Amino acid sequence: MADAVERAAALREYAEAVAGCTRCALARGRTQVVFGAGNPDADLMFVGEAPGFHEDQQGVPFVGQAGKLLDRLLAGIGLSRADVYIANTLKCRPPGNRDPLPEEIAACEPHLFRQIELIEPKLVATLGNFATKLLSGRPTGITRVHGQVQEVTLGTRTVLLYPLYHPAAALYTPSMLAVLEEDFARIPALLERAQASPAAASDTEQDAAIEPEADPIQLGLF
Numbered sequence: 001m002a003d004a005v006e007r008a009a010a011l012r013e014y015a016e017a018v019a020g021c022t023r024c025a026l027a028r029g030r031t032q033v034v035f036g037a038g039n040p041d042a043d044l045m046f047v048g049e050a051p052g053f054h055e056d057q058q059g060v061p062f063v064g065q066a067g068k069l070l071d072r073l074l075a076g077i078g079l080s081r082a083d084v085y086i087a088n089t090l091k092c093r094p095p096g097n098r099d100p101l102p103e104e105i106a107a108c109e110p111h112l113f114r115q116i117e118l119i120e121p122k123l124v125a126t127l128g129n130f131a132t133k134l135l136s137g138r139p140t141g142i143t144r145v146h147g148q149v150q151e152v153t154l155g156t157r158t159v160l161l162y163p164l165y166h167p168a169a170a171l172y173t174p175s176m177l178a179v180l181e182e183d184f185a186r187i188p189a190l191l192e193r194a195q196a197s198p199a200a201a202s203d204t205e206q207d208a209a210i211e212p213e214a215d216p217i218q219l220g221l222f
C-alpha cells in the first residue's frame, strides 16, 4: 500500500501521461483531458459519466450545475471535494454532451481502472448508468440498483460499489433528487463500515430485495 505522498506522485505522473491520450476519437474534439480531481488518498471515490462543456474548458470534473449539486450533497454529509476523489467514466467530452459510445468507454476504461488502482478507495460511488454498468459489470440500470451496495473486484482489488443517480438527472426532477439525498445520507455509515472492513460493509437487508432487471444474471450482491 502506497503512502499519501507516493500515491499523489503516482497519480500525477499518470495524469501527465493521460493528458496526451489518443485512444479514441474524442481526443480530436476536446479542449483537454479531464483526468480527475480531489484527494488521491481518499477512501471515497465518485465516478461520473463524462466531462461537459465547463469541465472540458476548466479541466476539472463536475464544475457545472451538476457539480454544484454534488458539492451541496457532499456538504450535506459533512464532506467536501478535498475529502474525496472525483473522476469520470470518460476523460474527454463527447460532442454536444451525447451519451458515451461503447467503444469510447472501452478505450477509456484502462484509465479509470488505473486511477482506482492508484487511489485504492474503499467505497466507490457511481453516478448514473454508465459508471454503474461499467464498474458493476452488469447491465442492470441505475433505477433498479441505486442505493444498493455491491462488492466488486476491480483489477486486483475488491471495493464496495455504491450506485447513485446522476446529479444531472436529479437537477430537474424533485422526486429523483429526494432519492439521491436519501442515498447520499447513507454514505457516512457505509464509509465507516468499509474503512473498518470492506466485507463488513454489506447491506444484506436491502440487497436481498434486488432482483435482476431484464437479464437472468444474478447480481453479485451480498
Ligand code: URA
Pocket (backbone or CB within 6 Å): 048, 049, 050, 051, 052, 055, 060, 061, 062, 063, 064, 066, 067, 088, 168
Ligand atoms: N457530468 C459528469 O458525469 N461528469 C462531469 O464531470 C460533469 C457532469
